[in-house]
Amino acid sequence: MNKRLLFAGLAFALGAGFAQSAMSQVKPEILVKQRQAAMTLQGKYFGPLAGMAQGKVPYNADTVAMNAAFLDALSRMPWDGFAPASKDATVKTAALPAIWSEAAKFKEAEENFQRAVQDLVKVSRGGDEAAQKAAIGAVGKTCGGCHQNFREKQQ
């Protein structure tokens, strides 16, 4: 077999492997774990920014830029974890049934959040502290807005 064919075959085998794992059913419990993990990391990287916006944490432009970039990626991650199949999960979850019974409203909350994160990303490298703090506040509102309607109240 010549080398080029060998590589083509290898690439095909790898590609097929990925496609197969993407299509196979992920267990509901895993979906719940993964979406909670993405949320936990959002909390990790958003927390310090919220602290800065509230004047509780010293402002740091580098942290704003870095955490905004992380949130850019993280804000895209949790949503496929709310697939209808995850309703059957037997693990502890704070997700409310409204996520599925009011799917359009949940989707809207998701989009409002992602838009707010994109606005933050845009100002995160400008060095304008006031604009960044305003954008951070706007993101925080969209986290809270969704939790208000779709997450069980935390005791």
Ligand code: HEC
């Ligand atoms: C569109 C809705 C929505 C948005 C926007 C959203 N969340 Fe959540 N969040 C949820 C839901 C629903 C849960 C409960 C998930 C579960 O327990 O299965 C959750 C859970 C969490 C948790 C607990 C995770 C765990 O381990 O149980 C944290 C922390 C969190 N969110 C932080 C955030 C932060 C910070 C933001 C904004 C930067 C945010 N969320 C934006 C819906 C949202």
